[in-house]
Amino acid sequence: MGITKSEIFTDQQNEIALIAKAFGHPARVAILQHIFKKQTCICGDLVQEIGLAQPTISQHLKELKNLGLIKGNVEGTSVCYCINKEKWDEALGLFKQFLEQDSDKNTKCK
Amino acid sequence: MGITKSEIFTDQQNEIALIAKAFGHPARVAILQHIFKKQTCICGDLVQEIGLAQPTISQHLKELKNLGLIKGNVEGTSVCYCINKEKWDEALGLFKQFLEQDSDKNTKCK
DNA sequence: CATATTAATCGTAATATTGCTATGTAATAA
DNA sequence: TTATTACATAGCAATATTACGATTAATATG
Numbered sequence: 058m059g060i061t062k063s064e065i066f067t068d069q070q071n072e073i074a075l076i077a078k079a080f081g082h083p084a085r086v087a088i089l090q091h092i093f094k095k096q097t098c099i100c101g102d103l104v105q106e107i108g109l110a111q112p113t114i115s116q117h118l119k120e121l122k123n124l125g126l127i128k129g130n131v132e133g134t135s136v137c138y139c140i141n142k143e144k145w146d147e148a149l150g151l152f153k154q155f156l157e158q159d160s161d162k163n164t165k166c167k
Numbered sequence: 168m169g170i171t172k173s174e175i176f177t178d179q180q181n182e183i184a185l186i187a188k189a190f191g192h193p194a195r196v197a198i199l200q201h202i203f204k205k206q207t208c209i210c211g212d213l214v215q216e217i218g219l220a221q222p223t224i225s226q227h228l229k230e231l232k233n234l235g236l237i238k239g240n241v242e243g244t245s246v247c248y249c250i251n252k253e254k255w256d257e258a259l260g261l262f263k264q265f266l267e268q269d270s271d272k273n274t275k276c277k
Numbered sequence: 278c279a280t281a282t283t284a285a286t287c288g289t290a291a292t293a294t295t296g297c298t299a300t301g302t303a304a305t306a307a
Numbered sequence: 308t309t310a311t312t313a314c315a316t317a318g319c320a321a322t323a324t325t326a327c328g329a330t331t332a333a334t335a336t337g
Contacts, residue, residue: 060321062295065218111327113326131334134282135282145266152266170324171324222314241314244304244311244313
């Protein structure tokens with residue numbers, strides 16, 4: 058039915074999935090990388106950097122902001138975005154835990 | 168138009184997004200965690216473990232297999248799945264690189 | 278005030294995803 | 308052979324996502 062049955066999974070599984078979904082679009086990956094690279098608040102130049110229309114970028118930014126991965130503050134007519142360190146570190150922890158399982162054990166089936 | 172413009176992004180960005188999309192559903196997170204936990208090939212018990220219908224699980228497994236994150240081999244009437252170590256390590260590397268940027272620098276905008 | 282700039286929102290079209298039932302298929306068991 | 312078991316596939320309905328043009332909201336600047 059196009060709807061995810063979140064209630065049958067653990068909070069951790071849902072949280073990993075939510076963050077992963079945010080990373081699941083190249084535009085959002087590019088946006089986050091650009092924010093990191095510039096080390097500073099950026100605003101409309103994302104539209105130029107990435108070749109997507111302004112409303113599309115704005116929508117991706119909104120998703121990232123809703124999840125808490127980035128923060129945005131208004132400066133005059135423009136809005137500056139930056140990484141939300143707390144949430145980012147949480148994501149880092151979750152993914153490390155999820156990805157760094159000992160895959161050497163899993164060779165029982167070739 | 169509901170379609171991702173992959174061509175305007177780098178291979179790395181697209182690869183991160185593809186893998187992240189696979190992690191972007193709690194059922195697939197649960198499946199992967201279960202395969203890791205059991206350390207051995209599992210088959211139909213995923214349907215019991217997770218509360219989804221067999222065709223639904225089968226579909227999620229197919230996605231993970233198509234991406235290369237897991238492998239499956241037939242054993243009698245059942246099919247055993249296991250982590251594809253090569254691909255998993257690639258994912259680990261990509262996500263580490265992506266997530267472990269120094270977020271301390273990014274405090275210029277509060 | 279009028280106007281420009283910047284970004285958010287609305288509405289829409291195209292496409293993708295999730296999950297199911299029903300059915301098909303391949304291997305084993307009786 | 309027939310039945311059973313274990314999965315896969317097809318088809319479908321509900322919903323979500325992606326992307327854009329048009330518009331709106333808010334702040335600057337002349």
